[in-house]
Amino acid sequence: MTRFVGFRADAGIRDLVAEAARNALLDAGSSLSAIDLGVAAYESDHFNRQMSLGHVLAETVGLTGKPTVRVEGGGATGALAIQTAVTAIQAGSARAVLVFGGETNGRSVDRATATEILALSADFEWEMPLFGTFAAPYALMITEHMRRYGTTAEQFAEIAVKNRRIALHNPDAHKGMSITVGEVRGSAPLADPYRLFDASLLSDGAAAVLLATRDWAQAHSPTFRDRPPVAIAGTAAVTDHPRLSDRPEEMFPHFAAKRLAARQAYRMAGIDHPSEQIDLAEVYDSFSGAELQAYEDLGFCPVGEGGQAAGEGRFDLDGLIPVNTSGGLLGRGSAVGATGIAQAVEVVRQLRGEVEGERAVSDPRIGVTDTHAGVGALAVVNVFERLA
Amino acid sequence: MKFTGTHKFTTPEGQEYSLLGIEMTQRYRHTVGFSDPFYQGIDQGLLRATRCSGCGASWFPPRRYCPEDQSETVWYDLSGTGRIVAATRVHIPPPFGGVKVPYVLASIRLDGVDGGITHRVLTEEPPESGSLVVARFDGADPDRPPLHPLLRLAFEIQETTK
Numbered sequence: 145m146t147r148f149v150g151f152r153a154d155a156g157i158r159d160l161v162a163e164a165a166r167n168a169l170l171d172a173g174s175s176l177s178a179i180d181l182g183v184a185a186y187e188s189d190h191f192n193r194q195m196s197l198g199h200v201l202a203e204t205v206g207l208t209g210k211p212t213v214r215v216e217g218g219g220a221t222g223a224l225a226i227q228t229a230v231t232a233i234q235a236g237s238a239r240a241v242l243v244f245g246g247e248t249n250g251r252s253v254d255r256a257t258a259t260e261i262l263a264l265s266a267d268f269e270w271e272m273p274l275f276g277t278f279a280a281p282y283a284l285m286i287t288e289h290m291r292r293y294g295t296t297a298e299q300f301a302e303i304a305v306k307n308r309r310i311a312l313h314n315p316d317a318h319k320g321m322s323i324t325v326g327e328v329r330g331s332a333p334l335a336d337p338y339r340l341f342d343a344s345l346l347s348d349g350a351a352a353v354l355l356a357t358r359d360w361a362q363a364h365s366p367t368f369r370d371r372p373p374v375a376i377a378g379t380a381a382v383t384d385h386p387r388l389s390d391r392p393e394e395m396f397p398h399f400a401a402k403r404l405a406a407r408q409a410y411r412m413a414g415i416d417h418p419s420e421q422i423d424l425a426e427v428y429d430s431f432s433g434a435e436l437q438a439y440e441d442l443g444f445c446p447v448g449e450g451g452q453a454a455g456e457g458r459f460d461l462d463g464l465i466p467v468n469t470s471g472g473l474l475g476r477g478s479a480v481g482a483t484g485i486a487q488a489v490e491v492v493r494q495l496r497g498e499v500e501g502e503r504a505v506s507d508p509r510i511g512v513t514d515t516h517a518g519v520g521a522l523a524v525v526n527v528f529e530r531l532a
Numbered sequence: 533m534k535f536t537g538t539h540k541f542t543t544p545e546g547q548e549y550s551l552l553g554i555e556m557t558q559r560y561r562h563t564v565g566f567s568d569p570f571y572q573g574i575d576q577g578l579l580r581a582t583r584c585s586g587c588g589a590s591w592f593p594p595r596r597y598c599p600e601d602q603s604e605t606v607w608y609d610l611s612g613t614g615r616i617v618a619a620t621r622v623h624i625p626p627p628f629g630g631v632k633v634p635y636v637l638a639s640i641r642l643d644g645v646d647g648g649i650t651h652r653v654l655t656e657e658p659p660e661s662g663s664l665v666v667a668r669f670d671g672a673d674p675d676r677p678p679l680h681p682l683l684r685l686a687f688e689i690q691e692t693t694k
């Protein structure tokens with residue numbers, strides 16, 4: 145992957161993706177000639193200023209002459225691209241797939257334009273005229289979570305503090321910060337109870353991974369035998385009603401699609417007790433409270449206990465399951481098409497024991513990535529397992 | 533599209549890069565399609581939903597075909613009342629203007645249909661979950677800038693729960 149930053153004046157979307165793809169190929173020690181398929185991940189022509197960017201990126205990377213498919217799934221785009229690669233390999237139509245994604249969500253557009261473009265990801269017909277930022281529906285969900293379970297604003301502010309603190313130690317992170325719960329609560333209001341520091345970052349960045357069969361890796365990746373192999377043990381993508389008000393009332397403060405995707409991906413991976421078997425997770429913290437909702441929907445803690453878990457740091461670096469060891473979207477940042485792939489890069493580095501310092505998880509075997517589109521309209525959960 | 537000139541940008545590390553100034557404006561004629569009777573309802577002070585002619589299931593936002601059995605739906609009028617599930621105060625203006633910030637936004641279950649709407653409530657403080665609301669319609673005013681039809685609909689608090 146590339147570093148995530150607020151603005152890469154030295155790199156447009158093509159340069160970013162080329163950089164990430166090169167890093168993936170150098171890591172594997174493989175050449176492009178043995179790769180069967182490219183999967184391009186990006187969300188928005190508006191941010192990247194190029195329609196049909198998929199094959200443009202494939203050409204930039206050097207995959208001309210091979211098939212390429214472009215994948216889009218809102219915030220879950222990168223993770224869905226990984227799932228697409230897995231499907232192609234499982235179907236036997238490819239032995240090695242290069243997944244590359246990126247987005248220039250940072251400051252190549254001015255703030256007003258960015259706000260206008262992002263508003264288009266709300267339902268244009270029924271919601272967008274009422275609210276132009278996702279702070280509003282996230283705020284409605286967490287408000288109901290607070291009412292039902294006694295979750296507090298200070299509890300989710302702890303997540304904003306945690307992820308920004310962790311990002312200070314990640315050289316690839318957009319913006320680590322040392323802030324307090326009081327500073328989160330004192331930042332500018334977006335939609336009550338959410339404040340500016342509860343919201344994730346908009347970044348420029350790209351990420352890439354190479355997925356292959358074991359036979360291909362043994363033949364074409366000289367570095368494969370030097371490191372513990374990591375497999376994708378489970379993957380699932382599930383949709384929900386995009387509009388919050390269409391969902392069954394009992395599920396209003398929950399991500400139903402995430403709950404189902406986690407269940408399916410865990411079943412595929414043979415995970416019966418997620419809180420005991422999972423060693424680390426990259427979770428979609430688009431807003432601080434969304435992370436504590438995800439603790440519940442991913443089965444890390446009982447439903448309704450997410451707030452308490454956040455407040456006591458149960459999923460901090462030294463906790464039961466370290467969550468967002470990269471700093472998450474709040475600290476590492478978010479370049480939409482790259483985000484789910486960058487999560488995979490973080491999890492694989494952890495599983496291989498390549499992360500050093502305070503962010504390092506001790507001897508992990510299973511890691512999970514979690515992303516969603518909108519307020520959970522599409523959820524993708526991928527499970528990674530170290531095999532040796 | 534417009535090219536507005538090349539600008540020099542210096543990174544914090546002292547490297548200089550060229551940035552091309554590009555401006556784009558898009559103009560659309562966006563049809564409301566099948567939902568047209570809903571928009572006409574706003575002019576008439578009515579909230580409208582659809583009901584399946586086969587199984588009788590009701591749908592809001594309106595659907596042309598019932599996803600349960602693929603039958604066509606028919607339009608009917610709602611009472612305009614509903615109940616708040618959750619509410620928030622929003623501090624960022626919506627994209628089409630016409631709303632002063634902060635404003636109150638709520639997820640509302642509508643009476644008479646198995647569905648809901650996320651919409652504005654005309655009050656200062658976010659009302660409690662369970663509060664009852666009723667739709668209110670503003671007529672189109674030729675002396676004011678055009679207002680998106682969805683913003684001519686809003687909800688008022690009917691009675692507060694204990």
Ligand SMILES: [Zn+2]
Binds near residue numbers: 584585589598599
């Ligand atoms: Zn029906």
